[in-house]
Amino acid sequence: MRQIIIIGSGPAGYTAAVYAARANLNPLLIASSVEAGGELMNTTEVENFPGFPDGILGPDLMFKMQAQAEKFGTEVVLDDVVSVDLSGDVKTVTLGSGAVHQALAVIFATGSAYRKLGLDDEERLSGHGVSWCATCDGFFFRERTIAVVGGGDSAMEEANFLTRFADKVYVIHRKDSLRASKIMQDRAFANEKIEFVWNSEVVAINGDQTVKSVTLRDTVNGEKSDLELQGLFIAIGNDPRVHLVHGQLDLTPEGTIAVAGRSSKTKVAGVFAAGDVIDPTYRQAVTAAASGTVAALDAEHYLATLPKDLLALAVPAEASDLELTTTA
Numbered sequence: 203m204r205q206i207i208i209i210g211s212g213p214a215g216y217t218a219a220v221y222a223a224r225a226n227l228n229p230l231l232i233a234s235s236v237e238a239g240g241e242l243m244n245t246t247e248v249e250n251f252p253g254f255p256d257g258i259l260g261p262d263l264m265f266k267m268q269a270q271a272e273k274f275g276t277e278v279v280l281d282d283v284v285s286v287d288l289s290g291d292v293k294t295v296t297l298g299s300g301a302v303h304q305a306l307a308v309i310f311a312t313g314s315a316y317r318k319l320g321l322d323d324e325e326r327l328s329g330h331g332v333s334w335c336a337t338c339d340g341f342f343f344r345e346r347t348i349a350v351v352g353g354g355d356s357a358m359e360e361a362n363f364l365t366r367f368a369d370k371v372y373v374i375h376r377k378d379s380l381r382a383s384k385i386m387q388d389r390a391f392a393n394e395k396i397e398f399v400w401n402s403e404v405v406a407i408n409g410d411q412t413v414k415s416v417t418l419r420d421t422v423n424g425e426k427s428d429l430e431l432q433g434l435f436i437a438i439g440n441d442p443r444v445h446l447v448h449g450q451l452d453l454t455p456e457g458t459i460a461v462a463g464r465s466s467k468t469k470v471a472g473v474f475a476a477g478d479v480i481d482p483t484y485r486q487a488v489t490a491a492a493s494g495t496v497a498a499l500d501a502e503h504y505l506a507t508l509p510k511d512l513l514a515l516a517v518p519a520e521a522s523d524l525e526l527t528t529t530a
């Protein structure tokens with residue numbers, strides 16, 4: 203049995219692992235089978251993570267985080283957690299391979315998935331004109347023509363923010379009215395750099411190396427047309443990855459895992475959560491990393507309160523894991 207298992211390998215998970223490993227807690231980190239490294243694996247330049255004045259490629263940053271976590275003794279497993287049992291002092295985590303691991307503390311750092319349009323070239327051009335984050339990527343679109351897809355508050359916020367950089371910001375919306383609150387609508391309508399493209403949906407994103415245009419379909423008459431632009435920001439919502447904890451942990455109205463105040467403590471003792479999965483607002487790599495720190499420190503403090511005989515079960519970790527490992 204482990205003292206601590208961390209689920210997720212984004213900035214929150216790896217930072218929690220660095221802290222837990224340096225506290226001699228021998229963390230096991232379940233990284234995912236196909237999405238190890240988290241959201242930053244889908245981007246190119248990251249220019250707002252402190253410590254890299256020349257910027258760093260998203261995947262490079264994540265490989266460095268992994269190396270740092272492993273250097274201090276984190277064991278990283280490239281598999282998916284398929285179920286968890288969080289009841290009792292000993293938590294059980296089952297992987298896609300059938301392996302079963304137990305721990306006294308679990309940190310959820312499973313992130314949040316940006317909703318996609320579901321178009322063929324969306325992934326290919328991610329980081330090359332397609333983005334889900336104006337705060338992250340707006341700076342790359344100075345004096346460009348770009349578009350935001352969506353009609354809610356976050357789409358209006360992104361569009362307004364992007365006018366600081368872009369010459370022109372189209373807002374493409376499927377209907378002829380917005381879902382956004384009145385104040386956000388009014389701000390967008392008053393912004394002379396923003397032009398609304400009503401009753402339109404994006405059906406193709408065009409460009410070999412970078413985005414050159416999008417193809418729109420009129421939702422009323424079905425007619426297609428092309429709109430030239432260099433950037434497409436998709437702001438149609440995001441879904442915190444919480445399917446593992448339904449019925450076991452409380453969620454907030456925004457769908458994130460509920461934690462107490464500024465801590466990472468969920469309603470279940472020994473279960474912590476960090477990063478975008480608890481954050482409906484900021485969703486940045488550095489805030490996720492900071493949140494991972496909080497979770498590791500909370501877990502460390504929790505473990506220190508456990509009776510010695512319970513803690514003794516968690517050592518040595520490797521031998522206990524082997525005993526529990528089964529095949530599906």
Ligand SMILES: Cc1cc2nc3c(=O)[nH]c(=O)nc-3n(C[C@H](O)[C@H](O)[C@H](O)COP(=O)(O)OP(=O)(O)OC[C@H]3O[C@@H](n4cnc5c(N)ncnc54)[C@H](O)[C@@H]3O)c2cc1C
Nearest residue numbers: 210212213214237240241283313338477478485486487490
């Ligand atoms: C295209 C793009 C560009 C961005 N650019 C920037 C930027 O320039 N600067 C910036 O600060 N932020 C940027 N962001 C935001 C940033 O990536 C996120 O805020 C950050 O990655 C959140 O970290 P996290 O650790 O909470 O979650 P994530 O990075 O989402 O990582 C969560 C991890 O958990 C794993 N996971 C989920 N469920 C399971 C499971 N059941 N079993 C095992 N593993 C699981 C996932 O596969 C993933 O690896 C960008 C986001 C996107 C999408």
